[in-house]
Amino acid sequence: MDALISQSVQLSTWVDLEKMARTPSSSLRFTQRCRGQQRLPKRLQPKRAAAWYRPVSLKISCSSENYPASVLESGSLPASFDQAVILKNKADEIEPYLDGRCIFLVGMMGSGKTTVGRILSEVLGYSFFDSDKLIEQGVGGTAVAEIFKLYGESFFRDNETEVLRKLSSMHRLVVSTGGGAVVRPINWRYMNKGISVWLDVPLEALARRITAVGTDSRPLLHNESGDAYTKTFRRLSTLWEERSEAYTKAITTVSLENIAAKLGDEDVCDITPTAIAIEALVQIESFVKK
Numbered sequence: 001m002d003a004l005i006s007q008s009v010q011l012s013t014w015v016d017l018e019k020m021a022r023t024p025s026s027s028l029r030f031t032q033r034c035r036g037q038q039r040l041p042k043r044l045q046p047k048r049a050a051a052w053y054r055p056v057s058l059k060i061s062c063s064s065e066n067y068p069a070s071v072l073e074s075g076s077l078p079a080s081f082d083q084a085v086i087l088k089n090k091a092d093e094i095e096p097y098l099d100g101r102c103i104f105l106v107g108m109m110g111s112g113k114t115t116v117g118r119i120l121s122e123v124l125g126y127s128f129f130d131s132d133k134l135i136e137q138g139v140g141g142t143a144v145a146e147i148f149k150l151y152g153e154s155f156f157r158d159n160e161t162e163v164l165r166k167l168s169s170m171h172r173l174v175v176s177t178g179g180g181a182v183v184r185p186i187n188w189r190y191m192n193k194g195i196s197v198w199l200d201v202p203l204e205a206l207a208r209r210i211t212a213v214g215t216d217s218r219p220l221l222h223n224e225s226g227d228a229y230t231k232t233f234r235r236l237s238t239l240w241e242e243r244s245e246a247y248t249k250a251i252t253t254v255s256l257e258n259i260a261a262k263l264g265d266e267d268v269c270d271i272t273p274t275a276i277a278i279e280a281l282v283q284i285e286s287f288v289k290k
């Protein structure tokens with residue numbers, strides 16, 4: 001036990017968070033889906049994810065600076081409209097209301113916390129942290145799957161709580177949390193010092209994304225049988241039953257089904273990370289302006 005304790009995260013020594021947080025993400029790039037992409041049968045679609053979106057130059061886009069950022073709320077977003085402009089306008093509009101509060105993204109594994117979190121940090125001029133990565137650094141660069149194997153899940157969870165505690169005392173961060181961070185009530189005390197945002201993605205879409213990138217780095221998906229999609233979907237369903245209620249403790253929710261309905265998309269997998277980031281800002285706005 002002593003050995004375990006001595007290996008637990010010493011945040012003050014393993015990473016200078018304060019210093020890193022003073023350096024906001026530098027590359028300001030925005031993304032947009034390639035609309036011309038050929039449709040494949042659903043089960044073959046996951047590989048689209050990585051190539052889905054292309055960078056959009058903000059300089060070119062900014063000509064339509066005063067376009068109403070509430071366009072997504074009204075559900076009237078034209079398919080070809082430059083989402084990067086809407087995103088940037090919305091970020092500029094709400095940033096002063098945040099008062100430097102951190103944004104904690106929660107959601108099942110594969111829900112896009114890292115992808116969307118990076119976009120949000122860039123447009124808000126915040127720093128981005130991935131709590132899984134911080135835990136790995138704290139355990140000498142050991143991968144999450146290895147930490148589970150060597151020391152067990154509760155060791156991992158203790159370190160996760162410590163990381164969240166530390167991050168919650170800081171400002172101007174966007175944090176991508178681990179999929180299971182919602183389970184411990186104490187973590188909510190830390191995350192809700194800032195603004196928590198639940199990315200609510202249907203299980204089928206999660207299973208497709210995760211199958212596309214593989215389950216090696218996700219220890220909780222290792223013990224199922226069957227083909228990759230089926231076992232991922234099955235395990236996600238069990239985790240969902242255990243956790244769905246916990247996710248509702250988030251201060252705000254971004255539902256991909258709601259976005260799909262607003263945009264007229266029939267498939268949640270067609271929603272770009274940029275559109276999800278816009279909706280996150282819209283939801284955060286309704287909380288901070290309350």
Ligand SMILES: Nc1ncnc2c1ncn2[C@@H]1O[C@H](COP(=O)(O)OP(=O)(O)OP(=O)(O)O)[C@@H](O)[C@H]1O
Nearest residue numbers: 049109110111112113114115179209213271272273
């Ligand atoms: N809107 C999206 N559409 C399609 N694919 C996406 C979208 N958002 C993320 N992805 C893809 O899904 C996978 C998981 O995304 P990401 O790593 O951002 O999720 P996460 O919630 O941080 O996952 P984890 O909790 O397991 O670390 C990645 O391959 C990413 O490219």
Ligand SMILES: O=C(O)C1=C[C@@H](O)[C@@H](O)[C@H](O)C1
Nearest residue numbers: 109132144178179180218219
């Ligand atoms: O859903 C979960 O419990 C996890 C998700 C990952 O982000 C990691 O935090 C870890 O693999 C556990």
